[in-house]
Amino acid sequence: MITEITEEQRAYLPVFRKEWMERAHRTGPSDRETAERGARVVYEAHGVPYPERIIWVPSPKEAVRVIRTEIGYKGDLLTQYAGGQFRAFYVGWLEFGRYLGVQYDHPEWLDAMIDLCGVSWWFPFDDVAVFCDSPEFISFDDEGRLHNLTGPAIRYSDGWATYVLRNVRVTQQIVEAPETLTVQQVLDETNSEVRSIMMERMGTDALIREGGLRYVSECEDPANSPYMLRLYVIPEKFYGVERWGVHCVNATPDANGVRREYLLSAPMDLDLGAIESEVDAIDVMAWINTTDRETYLSLARAC
Amino acid sequence: MITEQLDVLAERFGIEVPPELAHELDVPIISGKPQRQGDVFWEPFLAPDPIGLEPIPPSGIPVVRGENGGNTHLLLPTGAWAPASDSRDEVVLGTLRVADDEAAYLWHPEHGMVGFGPGTYVAKRQRTAMQSIRMIED
Numbered sequence: 001m002i003t004e005i006t007e008e009q010r011a012y013l014p015v016f017r018k019e020w021m022e023r024a025h026r027t028g029p030s031d032r033e034t035a036e037r038g039a040r041v042v043y044e045a046h047g048v049p050y051p052e053r054i055i056w057v058p059s060p061k062e063a064v065r066v067i068r069t070e071i072g073y074k075g076d077l078l079t080q081y082a083g084g085q086f087r088a089f090y091v092g093w094l095e096f097g098r099y100l101g102v103q104y105d106h107p108e109w110l111d112a113m114i115d116l117c118g119v120s121w122w123f124p125f126d127d128v129a130v131f132c133d134s135p136e137f138i139s140f141d142d143e144g145r146l147h148n149l150t151g152p153a154i155r156y157s158d159g160w161a162t163y164v165l166r167n168v169r170v171t172q173q174i175v176e177a178p179e180t181l182t183v184q185q186v187l188d189e190t191n192s193e194v195r196s197i198m199m200e201r202m203g204t205d206a207l208i209r210e211g212g213l214r215y216v217s218e219c220e221d222p223a224n225s226p227y228m229l230r231l232y233v234i235p236e237k238f239y240g241v242e243r244w245g246v247h248c249v250n251a252t253p254d255a256n257g258v259r260r261e262y263l264l265s266a267p268m269d270l271d272l273g274a275i276e277s278e279v280d281a282i283d284v285m286a287w288i289n290t291t292d293r294e295t296y297l298s299l300a301r302a303c
Numbered sequence: 304m305i306t307e308q309l310d311v312l313a314e315r316f317g318i319e320v321p322p323e324l325a326h327e328l329d330v331p332i333i334s335g336k337p338q339r340q341g342d343v344f345w346e347p348f349l350a351p352d353p354i355g356l357e358p359i360p361p362s363g364i365p366v367v368r369g370e371n372g373g374n375t376h377l378l379l380p381t382g383a384w385a386p387a388s389d390s391r392d393e394v395v396l397g398t399l400r401v402a403d404d405e406a407a408y409l410w411h412p413e414h415g416m417v418g419f420g421p422g423t424y425v426a427k428r429q430r431t432a433m434q435s436i437r438m439i440e441d
Contacts, residue, residue, distance in 0.1 A: 196432045200432075223338075252415055287430070295346050
């Protein structure tokens, strides 16, 4: 049993990690020969002859269409798929074990799994196998979360795409046309994370005007003169409970000269010991920034 | 107020300044007061220096990953930075220490350059509605 790793092995970890992250995130057409070499080993291990009928498709959507209509398989596809690049986290873990000296009974099975990390998904059947190319494009934010503010976060070469903001799956409209979102759409959205993203992305004017937000008071935004902080109560229908909402304006304009506007929110009970009727926008901004009122008021610069 | 010229800093750190920020000629270097760059709030910290302070390298340290559009808040020398001891902390990012007679900088391609004079500062990220929703649902 391996109970510790050497300095050299430890030093290799970040290099190994980077290489395997790249495998998991690979884009572009798959190397078909390599993938099928791996698939042959898998069939052989199960005692099933490698099918003569091999179908390559550009996207999982097309894979499902082919399997349902051309192959006629009606069963559960979530139990029928076999791992491709998205199983690299597991295959990489096994492979690091091999690097450390773990002896596997069937190292050729691991080689096959590595070969198959070059496809997006693949679906083995007795007499046919369907392979799906890697996505054409994958986008992450700096924290490694699936994320793209301007288009799909994953796009396959046939155009099939999915939209994701900070790991939360959203609609094309939320990403590409947030100004067209309506208050009713926000209220109809049952997923609270998606609803919160919609409220962040949609125009604050529409949200305040049509959402029935109750105006409370306003005060100068520290270090962001002449802009104001406007305090509202966001009605219960948005978050399930009433919340404070502060409408604020970016201290720095965007490249197009427009200052972005936000509605930041906070729970009604700010734990200040203050009674609700005395709360102002500074109290709420202090809570949002995890500081106290005096510190927030003493802001020397905002940009 | 002490200032440094933005174009001098841009050349020193190899930063490309977008045209819309180029009119901000002078970067104020502010000591002992809070400053805010986008959704990151920096406030003076009076407790003793935290453990784990490491000098900021010339290439900078990304103290927070971009929330809107993936732009990073990049901390630049001269100073020392200690990331939050708990990396899962969604609020506290870490602590900045700037020695006497020195200045540290914080660059963001949308918000511009912030200058920190001598002192210790703690960096906090704004709490979002999503975080508090998660807290409620967890």
